[in-house]
Amino acid sequence: MDSTALKASNIRARLGNTEILHDLSLDLPAGRWTSIVGPNGAGKSTLLKVLAGLLTHHGEVTLLGQPLRSYTARARAQRLSWLGQNETAADDLTVWDVAMLGRLPHQAWLAGPSDLDRAAVETALKSTQAWDWRARSLGQLSGGERQRVLLARALAVQAQVLLMDEPLANLDPPHQADWLGVVRCLQEVGVTVVSVLHEISMALHADEMVIMAQGRITHQGACVDLTTHRALEQVFDHRISIHPLANQWVALPSLPA
Amino acid sequence: MNLRQASVLGWVLLGLALLWVGLGVSVGSAGFENLLRPLLDPQAAPEQRAMAQQIFFDIRLPRTLGAWAAGALLGLAGALAQGLFRNPLADPFLLGSASGASLGVALMLAVMGGPGSVLASMMGSGAGFTVFGTGWLVRLGLTGAAFAGAVLAVLLTLMLSSGVQHTVRLLLAGVVVGVVLGALSHLVLLWSPESLQAMQVFMLGSTAFVGWTACWLMLGVWGLALVSGGLLARLLDGLSLGEATARSLGLPLAPMRLALIAVLALATGAAVAQTGLIAFVGLAAPHVVRSLVKTTHIRLLLLSSLMGGVLLMAADTLARWLIAPQELPVGVLTAVLGGGYLLWRMQRGRQLGG
Numbered sequence: 157m158d159s160t161a162l163k164a165s166n167i168r169a170r171l172g173n174t175e176i177l178h179d180l181s182l183d184l185p186a187g188r189w190t191s192i193v194g195p196n197g198a199g200k201s202t203l204l205k206v207l208a209g210l211l212t213h214h215g216e217v218t219l220l221g222q223p224l225r226s227y228t229a230r231a232r233a234q235r236l237s238w239l240g241q242n243e244t245a246a247d248d249l250t251v252w253d254v255a256m257l258g259r260l261p262h263q264a265w266l267a268g269p270s271d272l273d274r275a276a277v278e279t280a281l282k283s284t285q286a287w288d289w290r291a292r293s294l295g296q297l298s299g300g301e302r303q304r305v306l307l308a309r310a311l312a313v314q315a316q317v318l319l320m321d322e323p324l325a326n327l328d329p330p331h332q333a334d335w336l337g338v339v340r341c342l343q344e345v346g347v348t349v350v351s352v353l354h355e356i357s358m359a360l361h362a363d364e365m366v367i368m369a370q371g372r373i374t375h376q377g378a379c380v381d382l383t384t385h386r387a388l389e390q391v392f393d394h395r396i397s398i399h400p401l402a403n404q405w406v407a408l409p410s411l412p413a
Numbered sequence: 414m415n416l417r418q419a420s421v422l423g424w425v426l427l428g429l430a431l432l433w434v435g436l437g438v439s440v441g442s443a444g445f446e447n448l449l450r451p452l453l454d455p456q457a458a459p460e461q462r463a464m465a466q467q468i469f470f471d472i473r474l475p476r477t478l479g480a481w482a483a484g485a486l487l488g489l490a491g492a493l494a495q496g497l498f499r500n501p502l503a504d505p506f507l508l509g510s511a512s513g514a515s516l517g518v519a520l521m522l523a524v525m526g527g528p529g530s531v532l533a534s535m536m537g538s539g540a541g542f543t544v545f546g547t548g549w550l551v552r553l554g555l556t557g558a559a560f561a562g563a564v565l566a567v568l569l570t571l572m573l574s575s576g577v578q579h580t581v582r583l584l585l586a587g588v589v590v591g592v593v594l595g596a597l598s599h600l601v602l603l604w605s606p607e608s609l610q611a612m613q614v615f616m617l618g619s620t621a622f623v624g625w626t627a628c629w630l631m632l633g634v635w636g637l638a639l640v641s642g643g644l645l646a647r648l649l650d651g652l653s654l655g656e657a658t659a660r661s662l663g664l665p666l667a668p669m670r671l672a673l674i675a676v677l678a679l680a681t682g683a684a685v686a687q688t689g690l691i692a693f694v695g696l697a698a699p700h701v702v703r704s705l706v707k708t709t710h711i712r713l714l715l716l717s718s719l720m721g722g723v724l725l726m727a728a729d730t731l732a733r734w735l736i737a738p739q740e741l742p743v744g745v746l747t748a749v750l751g752g753g754y755l756l757w758r759m760q761r762g763r764q765l766g767g
Contacts, residue, residue, distance in 0.1 A: 233663030
């Protein structure tokens with residue numbers, strides 16, 4: 157099997173008249189968790205959209221060894237799941253219904269959910285601790301609770317590649333830790349995870365890190381490598397520093413003397 | 414769970430519809446009256462029975478069923494529009510169909526000279542008028558003009574927005590088309606002031622001229638629109654998560670949106686062509702359903718449709734009964750009641766939201 161899950165070659169992408177990504181190339185290893193970090197406006201979310209096939213661009217993206225453009229929309233959706241930043245959600249749908257939308261790529265157009273679909277939704281909702289609210293409407297949930305339901309929706313796709321843009325938004329620290337557990341479980345079953353994160357300490361738990369600034373990749377390497385830490389400190393103008401603590405790497409703000 | 418609630422609401426709405434058909438055929442120019450007595454009484458004079466039969470079968474029954482069908486079309490169109498634009502304030506007339514239909518009618522009235530009696534005869538296909546009897550202009554009639562106007566306005570909106578890719582552009586184009594065609598309608602009326610009274614009947618909405626042909630036509634379109642809407646309901650569910658997520662789920666947004674707009678235009682055009690501009694039913698029916706049950710679009714479309722039918726039939730009966738033997742334009746009543754309901758919901762939402 158190809159060891160690269162996603163490959164981007166010479167990507168240029170625009171939002172309106174502004175070019176956001178400038179001739180960018182990267183390989184994302186299969187079955188690994190890669191976190192994409194960088195300052196605001198670096199182009200992280202744009203890159204994730206390009207990798208998901210949601211934004212027109214120049215250059216080529218390859219998914220699981222085949223050009224992304226060669227997949228039908230449905231085949232792509234079965235293999236690649238995407239959780240957007242500040243994803244909106246219908247307040248009137250129940251938690252169960254929202255998670256079941258993740259099964260759309262697997263369902264025939266007029267067929268109802270199969271036992272497999274129900275099992276996938278149950279597993280996803282349980283893994284994000286949202287199972288108990290399955291009959292409640294989304295409008296009755298807090299921001300963090302919604303985020304867990306939307307994450308369950310993305311997990312319910314059971315795709316080989318999972319792209320997440322700011323998945324920890326609105327989550328409290330215990331649920332951020334739970335999210336880490338979910339990602340670890342996905343890695344164990346060979347899912348490729350790519351996440352854009354602002355929580356640098358959480359991002360440092362990944363296998364690989366892609367560091368971006370001004371629409372370009374400034375560094376790509378293992379999260380445990382000290383060169384990655386130095387590149388990270390540099391991209392944030394040394395206003396953060398990376399330290400070891402209790403078998404983890406943590407990012408701390410560099411306070412003025 | 415929600416499935417059971419939705420089923421219960423569906424049956425309640427069907428029951429209410431049947432009940433209201435009974436009420437609707439009982440309300441006449443003298444208020445409530447029992448038409449069944451002369452129909453069923455073997456002692457009744459033959460001419461009395463014939464008269465009751467005519468009133469019952471040729472006037473009140475098609476009118477009452479027609480009110481339900483028009484309401485069902487508007488309720489369905491409202492739920493489609495709100496899902497398509499992901500906006501609870503969207504109504505079926507948003508893409509310019511109302512203004513297009515108005516312009517069509519205004520032009521037709523101006524061409525025909527615009528006496529109110531023509532309107533009545535043209536719209537009342539069940540009242541003895543045969544639409545196949547005369548030249549093409551008359552044959553097309555006001556109904557055709559309203560329908561064609563509504564559909565053409567939606568096509569114009571689609572052209573101005575360069576397709577269906579951008580929701581905001583589509584909404585803006587709808588507003589522009591609405592304003593411009595509305596202004597043109599007024600211009601036509603200035604040029605042909607004798608049409609004003611007939612135009613007013615159309616603008617205020619009325620079920621008074623709905624005969625059997627119109628009734629069957631609306632029920633046919635309703636069936637078609639409901640099935641098509643049901644086939645597209647998954648797109649609306651997917652869209653509720655945002656356009657990008659819907660696309661990431663493999664939904665073919667552009668062709669399906671186009672199909673949804675076609676269904677929306679057909680449903681709105683059919684209702685407007687037969688009953689004029691009836692406000693708020695399309696906006697309020699999905700709101701009422703959503704306040705009662707949380708469900709996916711496939712059920713929301715059906716329930717909003719049933720709700721729209723019951724609301725308009727109830728409003729129509731009230732419009733006939735409130736100041737009998739006079740009649741209120743039903744569009745005025747739906748506007749007042751619908752507006753009041755939405756204000757109450759807003760107030761309640763504010764209290765709940767703190």
